[in-house]
Amino acid sequence: MEKPSDLQNPLFTDEDAAWAHYETLRWPDGVVCPKCGSVGNATRLANKTTRRTRKLKDGTTKEAEWTRRGVHKCKDCGSQFTATVGTIFEDSHIPMHKWLMAVHLVCASKKGMSAAQLHRMLGFGSYRTAWFMLHRIREAMAERGSLPPLGGAGSSGIVEADETYHGKVENPTEYTTKGEKFRRSKAGKGPSNKRAIVALIERGGKARVFHVATANRESVERIVRENVDKSARLHTDESRLYPRVGHEFAAHERVKHSRGEYARGDVHTNTAEGFFGVFKRGMTGVYQHCDEKYLHRYLSEYEFRFNTRTKLGVNDKERATLALKGAAGKRLTLRPTQNA
Structure with a gap:
């Protein structure tokens, strides 16, 4: 039997390892350009560090720095993109290794994990960051598209x-x-x-x-x-x-x-x-x-965790992988004009 995921796994601590893992899940058959759809015809660009100064509510300023990783340039149309385009991770400045850790923790918790607890465990700057993160993960868990009826052939009936x-x-x-x-x-x-x-x-x-x-x-x-x-x-x-x-x-x-x-x-x-x-x-x-x-x-x-429960042969690692795969094709912005 496969051992449970180790929380010290490089996927949860190293940003490059986390990006490599997610790119493999997102593009199992080669890099796909989201604009023109070409497969395996893109060049990886060097990581680029960006700095930005933000003004906080109390009037003070805070300088933020992050590295833009995983950028590819399509040789056919010339567009630049990452594996997060068109997913719940798009436009997020949260490190990918923290995203992977959050998905694992939520998928491994039978009754869920509160935003307050996730905020404490992952060391986010605000509670709202963890709250919004959890809603994005729930969006990835939601089933979309046409589903076969329950109780049909191959089931208990x-x-x-x-x-x-x-x-x-x-x-x-x-x-x-x-x-x-x-x-x-x-x-x-x-x-x-x-x-x-x-x-x-x-x-x-x-x-x-x-x-x-x-x-x-x-x-x-x-x-x-x-x-x-x-x-x-x-x-x-x-x-x-x-x-x-x-x-x-x-x-x-x-x-x-x-x-x-x-x-x-x-x-x-x-x-x-x-x-x-x-x-x-x-x-x-x-x-x-x-x-x-x-x-x-x-x-x-709760529906996702029930449908990927241990009795159906799914462990915590596999459940998290399914949630990550479900992130593609879904965006969640929660703008004031959006009907959430």
Whole structure:
């Protein structure tokens, strides 16, 4: 069995080694020009040191220095570029070895790592640097493009569907999608307008998790239809959101929690509930606060770790490699005009 990644590995301490590693992941078949698309026809330029003086909020100035590494010049179109162009790392002055360390730490932490802790461990100048860095990493973890339906051929054929609600009633500054403050339900069992989350989990396979404005029948049925193979067995609890759409699949089997039934043979939703358990412990114990407009990014993080868990044969090093490969083709700037 492969040993866990050593935190003293040169990838996490040496900038040149870190750049060489990322270039290998980004360009496995040779350097690719992002402008004209030519492959293996670029010249590496010498590293260049740059100095810049910044004015801080307190009126003082600070001189910053960094070395621009990994610059290539395309022989076909003449453009200059690095392996970070068109990725979450573009325009970042954070050293690449710290990026690799951050990705490894986040991927190796089952319930996540807070920006405050990352700030302390990597020695950043500000908390916001670590906070923005984590959001970029979550963007790299998010799956994009067309995905095959869950529960199809080659799988267990069972898909669990469940929903949960996230938020804090006690905090008056917390709001729902509609801009309303959280309120308690008539039954007194918690807020009636928390942030709704729907999860579809293939038994023994992967998960897909969605934040929806309202978990009603229409929104849940649309998610199930678009993401579950018609040949699958759908497992749910007694929720009234699933009976109608359940008829569209090979079988719809339910467990009756109100009667103390949590499993009947292989019929249960324990995998989905286990996923929600890890998510909630992480959100309350690690992150503590999450603005609703960023909730989908946190869900992408927990979904990614679940889909690359040890039981599926993925270790910490491989999980970090997958996250780094997912950085390509994604940018995240969080400008004020951007709808995050």
